[in-house]
Amino acid sequence: MAPRAISPMNTAELPPATLRLRIDTAALAKNWRVLDRLSAPATTGAAVKANAYGVGVDRAVPALCDAGCRQFYVAHWSEVAPVIAHVPAGQVAVLHGVGSGEEAAYAMATGAIPVINSLEQAAIWKAAGGGKCHVMIDSGINRLGIAPEEAGDPAITALDIDILISHLASADEDSALNQQQLDLFREASTYIAHARMSLSNSAGICLGSEYHLDHTRPGLALYGGIPRRELAGEIAQVVFPEAGVIQRRRITAGDSVGYNATFTARENLEVATVSIGYADGFLRLRGRNCALHKGDSRFPILGRVSMDMVVIDCSADPSLRAGDFLHIPFDLPIIAESCGLSQYELLTTLGNRFQIVT
């Protein structure tokens, strides 16, 4: 077959994006060190699933590795290759485990370590000739993992287990479930040979040293999320979205803005159209009572958020023009509180149109 002709478009250099995600990798590294200090003497890993919670594996993993992190968690096998481009495969754990011979074969070929979640997965891993693995015990979230009663099952005791894992359902609350899960996990662990135990996510680290065991697995707080008040003042913002002004225009009293004309101007206004929309995680419910910023100027959003755009009132700043960049507020606990989305959802729905800059 003749090679496909390369059109000039394919070699053209992409112009700078009108949507940027500024990632403060120093803040990310600092957050990991804070969590590592709080976890000590337990070691601290990092959840980097979902493209490092939207922050981007290619920025996050090297920064975490430089900070001293030696254990990384993803959910899917498709997430392994981008991580092992930066760290040894043996440091990567795949939380969904091996559900098929193909997944077991991929694990063996890459060297990434599965988290075994059921007797079936244990059998699949053994049949594939799999070696070292981690095992998840479900101590009460009822989501993924073997039941505590299955801990002594021969399919499990036959495994070569590095980390025995469990996951807290309500670590961000002062719930009786936390202690119950810790007790159940400890009890189940006595039936299985293992090298290390790990229970706590970001919020779990705040519950005190008995929850740290040998190893912790923070995600959210690495990226600037604050799941419990104990971390306020300790964790720094990592993600700073910025969007460019595409157009400035004048509207007159009585004109409406955006889909369904939900905003009508009471007076003549200067407005600007900005390059961020719900496809970029800036959901309609975030647009309510929200303003974008440039320096000390604050620009309220008018009308509905579109897929690729929002409109702001820029009457207060005659100098604002197309090409200028505006800051999108992204202090996670504050934004989550004000719009009702979780801090996790705010991060992981950012979408893939941002140009990541550091």
Ligand SMILES: *Cc1c(COP(=O)(O)O)cnc(C)c1O
């Ligand atoms: C996502 C995840 C984590 C990280 O949790 P955060 O709440 O983001 O700190 C830890 N462990 C498991 C099993 C997870 O799925």
